[in-house]
Amino acid sequence: MKKNLPLIAGIAIPAALILFIAGSIYIPGIFIQPRYDFLYATGGFYGRPYRVVDGHLTVATGTAAAATSTIAVPMPGYPPAEETTFFVYDVAANQSREIAPADAAQLSLDTNERSPDGFTVVEGSSGGGFFPFFSGGGDYGARYLEGHNVSRKLNLSVVNGNYPYPYSFMFIGWITK
């Protein structure tokens, strides 16, 4: 046994590291939970007609109350906007639901990048490494909710506009009420 100790250690190290990595990804998420849902939009990049003023979503022309869920109002000097669709992300259920602009305008929003409980929405990474030690791990189009050394992949509903997928997502604000 003592003679084989280096061999056993050499085989045990990778196995232990795999278990450690799996544990560090999944276990903290059990104890640390985000509390604030957030509002986001998908659609074309230019000519977005909405603004957040005094913590509420407003549409640049027309009123939020008159807007429909597939509003496309061009900004002066910009090409016509793609359809902009709004979603509320439920962080507890880890899923999105579509919301009409009129209802979104009723929400109280915090537009800071970091939520009141210390989370932020970030892009996915490339995964690091080089051939053949990486493959299929990276995804810049994915979004994660990251904070307190914990990160969780988001199940976003994204509608592609004229631009590549990652640019069809726009974070608007944390829903405080």
Place this chain on the structure above:
Amino acid sequence: MDKEDLVRAIKDFAARGAVAREEVIAAYDEGAAAAGTAPAPIPGSVRHGKKKLGIAEVLYYIGGGIVAIGIAILVAENWTALTFPGRLAATLGASLGAYAIAVILAREERFGEIGSAFYLISALTLPVGIGVVLANAGIDTGSAGTQSLIAGLSFAFFLSSFFVFRKSTLALFGILFGTWFYFIFTTFLAGSNPLFGWTFFEYRALFAGLSYMLIGYGLERGRYASLAGFLYAFGILGFLGAALGLGGWAPSANPFWELIFPGLALATLFASISIKRTSFLTFGALFLMLYILKITQEYFTSGLGWPFALVLAGLMLIAVGYLYVYLHRKYMAA
């Protein structure tokens, strides 16, 4: 059984090609080591059980590699023309066929290392064959999850083959597929999680290198000593490479790794004396030189001026080079 019976049995087995010279020597050395009567190893001598690659073996392996490349190109160029049975036969069929030939040839010592060449063909084409099966099932073979499955199946196949046939070549492919599985499965677990970026890869490489060196040390005096050289070389390469990378680059350098690295490199140089491995000496010196260049570029070009920093770095490289030659002459040369 007395000594004469044993010697007669060895002669009989050798005449029938049922046992290799190295296996007899390895068994003797293991028993002598256990009894504490093993002779001290001579620095630079060929270790028991370690086979040197001759020109024939090199040609076998090159030929095996070219066969595998040819199969891969055949399948890639004719992917749309080939039906699934055709693709399967060209990849998985070739892999299993080569494996069967290797098993038959490896039993006969008179065929030398030809069996290992067919194991190489099998190892290179097996993942492709598994990928063909998964692709036909509509599964994305480029994803980390699918690659983990391919790597895991290949690893399990060659590891179990090793336990059945006890060949060094099978152990080597088991280690290689295990390494691939280790990296790709952890990539699958982390995905594109932003907490797991390049530094995550460096730590994995660090521990993989450490694991290689420990396995090499464990196999060094046994029947599979021929693998120790490869494991030591790639182990120290991965370990020091990862440690150097973890140091980062100013202004976002990691002070812990930047400070500890010269100690690691020097420890590698002096460990080479203990384990009699030129790879440790070579990589230890090489990485120490890289570290000197890195630190010079990071911290001394603005303060001392670029020309003076170059002079200083050059003198230190000369010192490291002399240390390498001194240690090699004194401890490595026969």
